[in-house]
Amino acid sequence: MADNKGLLVLLGIGAAAVAVWYATKAKAVVAIGEKVLAKNAFASISTYLTQAWVQRGSTWYAYDPTDPTGSDLTYVQGGEYIQLQVTQDCTLTYSGQGYNISKSLKTGWNTISWK
16 A cells, blocks of 8 residues: 555455455554464353354354363354353453454353454
8 A cells, every 4th residue: 555554465265264454564453254263262261151152154153161072163253243151240351363352241141243
């Protein structure tokens, strides 16, 4: 870009996602489509998490922290909305892979965006 305020870089197009990074002065500020393993994404609330759900197309995927190998929600990615059920007020935090997430959750069901 001529104004040097930002740079749009297409990282890849795949069947599962399009990964696009918006970078300003060589620092990534947003990642769309970058996948994070569910067990890593929810690690900060693993003590309180009962279940997590994500809808992709017409299919719902579930993550159960007591049975991660039996869960079909294996990853979350930028731009997705996630339904989380927690047993008490807590804060979901994740930093890495272009994300810096901090979401306050209330006891019961919460809807958050992963971005």
